[in-house]
Amino acid sequence: xxxxxxxxxxTGKDERFTVIDAMSLDEADAIFLVRHEExxxxxxxxxxxxxxxxxxxxxxxxxxxxxxxxxxxMIIHRQLS
Numbered sequence: 178x179x180x181x182x183x184x185x186x187x188t189g190k191d192e193r194f195t196v197i198d199a200m201s202l203d204e205a206d207a208i209f210l211v212r213h214e215e216x217x218x219x220x221x222x223x224x225x226x227x228x229x230x231x232x233x234x235x236x237x238x239x240x241x242x243x244x245x246x247x248x249x250x251m252i253i254h255r256q257l258s
Contacts, residue, residue, distance in 0.1 A: 181205035190241035
């Protein structure tokens with residue numbers, strides 16, 4: 178099992194939403210969609226959910242934005258309207 182961070186990105190900041198244990202990024206995304214369907218549906222315009230494999234501790238920069246990994250894949254759920 179691997180750990181995957183789920184980050185909620187809003188206009189002003191990023192925040193750790195949850196951590197999911199899964200075998201793959203696709204499985205982590207499927208788990209997120211089942212467990213947090215209402216949260217995804219409640220997203221406001223411009224908000225994003227980022228899902229990526231944990232590579233050590235989660236770090237934030239001086240603007241409260243998560244420092245994204247330099248390798249690996251990521252899934253982004255974005256509310257456009």
